[in-house]
Amino acid sequence: MSINNFVKKICKSLGENNKPTYVVMAIATVKGICRPMFTMMDKTENPETKKYTALREGLTEVIAIPAYWACGELAGGLAKKAFKDKALASRAEKNLMFMGVCAAALFVIPGLCSVAIKPIMDKMGLKAPDKKEPKKVMETEQPPVYTPANLNSIANMNKYPKLSTFTAKPQVGLRVGGL
Amino acid sequence: MIEPIKSFITSSQLATIAQNTTQSVAIETTLKSIGRPGFILVDKDIDSDTKQYAAAKEFLYQATCLAVYMALIVPVFKKGGFKLAKEKLFKNTQGFEHFKDVKEYLHYRKLADNPSIDNRLATLNKNLPGSNSKVKDLYDATLIEELKKKNPEKFAYVKGAVELSNIIGSVLGLAILAPQVSHAFIHPALRFLGLEDKNKKANNQAQKIDTKA
Numbered sequence: 001m002s003i004n005n006f007v008k009k010i011c012k013s014l015g016e017n018n019k020p021t022y023v024v025m026a027i028a029t030v031k032g033i034c035r036p037m038f039t040m041m042d043k044t045e046n047p048e049t050k051k052y053t054a055l056r057e058g059l060t061e062v063i064a065i066p067a068y069w070a071c072g073e074l075a076g077g078l079a080k081k082a083f084k085d086k087a088l089a090s091r092a093e094k095n096l097m098f099m100g101v102c103a104a105a106l107f108v109i110p111g112l113c114s115v116a117i118k119p120i121m122d123k124m125g126l127k128a129p130d131k132k133e134p135k136k137v138m139e140t141e142q143p144p145v146y147t148p149a150n151l152n153s154i155a156n157m158n159k160y161p162k163l164s165t166f167t168a169k170p171q172v173g174l175r176v177g178g179l
Numbered sequence: 180m181i182e183p184i185k186s187f188i189t190s191s192q193l194a195t196i197a198q199n200t201t202q203s204v205a206i207e208t209t210l211k212s213i214g215r216p217g218f219i220l221v222d223k224d225i226d227s228d229t230k231q232y233a234a235a236k237e238f239l240y241q242a243t244c245l246a247v248y249m250a251l252i253v254p255v256f257k258k259g260g261f262k263l264a265k266e267k268l269f270k271n272t273q274g275f276e277h278f279k280d281v282k283e284y285l286h287y288r289k290l291a292d293n294p295s296i297d298n299r300l301a302t303l304n305k306n307l308p309g310s311n312s313k314v315k316d317l318y319d320a321t322l323i324e325e326l327k328k329k330n331p332e333k334f335a336y337v338k339g340a341v342e343l344s345n346i347i348g349s350v351l352g353l354a355i356l357a358p359q360v361s362h363a364f365i366h367p368a369l370r371f372l373g374l375e376d377k378n379k380k381a382n383n384q385a386q387k388i389d390t391k392a
Contacts, residue, residue, distance in 0.1 A: 007268060007343070008336070014346075015339030020203045023346045027204070030354035038358060083189070091194045095187075098197035106210040110218035 020098040021072035024105070025065055032061030052126050059117050064109050068101055071108055075100025191292060200345035201253050204353070205245060212241030232374050239368050243361035244353055252352035253345075257281055260344020264337075274334030277322050284337050287322060291331040299326045 036054035079092035
């Protein structure tokens with residue numbers, strides 16, 4: 001079959017029934033290939049971030065393709081059960097399929113992504129670059145360093161008074177009569 | 180309660196939108212621009228500054244996609260696809276010979292989709308807006324005869340060619356062109372909204388704390 005005949009056949013099929021799922025699935029497929037590719041080609045970003053972002057973008061589209069298909073087909077399938085009249089059922093099928101695709105775009109795909117992507121990324125050992133655990137600093141007990149500057153403060157922190165200046169009078173509070 | 184839902188589900192206008200690639204993609208992109216930022220904003224694992232930044236970025240990305248799609252892809256591919264199919268692929272056969280351009284076909288298709296013959300004929304006798312000629316002057320004798328039938332010919336090849344070129348345009352526009360355009364547009368827009376500097380500041384502060392630790 002020549003390319004011309006193939007394209008004509010597609011045209012006829014699309015002209016008779018252009019399902020709303022076709023275009024969204026085609027967009028998701030190309031996005032799933034191109035977006036990670038563009039991300040990996042970005043020279044300004046560091047490799048770890050690129051890898052993480054590209055995989056996340058790819059996974060989003062991998063989830064989106066079956067979600068669009070399933071939502072569209074499930075919603076469209078309801079029409080056949082709900083309407084007995086053929087003409088009405090056919091129109092309702094198209095409309096419900098479109099509504100299914102809209103529902104997928106509005107909350108099914110974002111919901112699935114927010115539930116599924118993080119565990120998948122964790123299983124793959126990839127974490128968000130800014131959420132990575134900071135490297136543990138070796139906690140060693142170092143001896144305190146005494147310098148002339150801090151010796152004075154250490155001396156001030158000594159709460160015990162010297163014997164030569166010791167008085168039994170209270171050192172705090174209001175002193176009356178110059179005592 | 181059930182009747183309005185039933186009539187909405189079986190609405191011919193909704194069916195026309197559902198069968199039209201450009202309209203359905205535009206609606207779907209609009210919904211994405213609401214749904215995705217919404218889900219980011221309700222995520223409890225992210226701090227509020229990052230949430231605001233990520234949601235604004237996602238919204239701007241989808242809005243740019245929609246703008247690029249409506250401004251460039253729809254007119255170019257709709258008209259170009261029809262012309263290419265009419266002149267090269269089908270060589271003025273399979274119904275293409277009856278229509279000058281895509282606008283004319285879409286007008287005919289809308290009339291043909293109307294189940295009432297009386298309504299169709301009434302539309303044919305109406306004046307075209309801003310001129311003395313009538314709607315029926317746009318169509319040749321074959322098309323007018325078809326519109327008088329109960330089930331007029333809808334020229335599936337013409338419709339298919341238009342939809343195929345729309346699908347190709349949508350894929351190229353939304354998966355390849357729009358991300359490039361949005362990449363150039365999003366960062367200045369976020370800076371204008373005061374979200375990018377805020378985020379950078381937060382990052383810088385975090386880095387400062389890290390280095391001291």
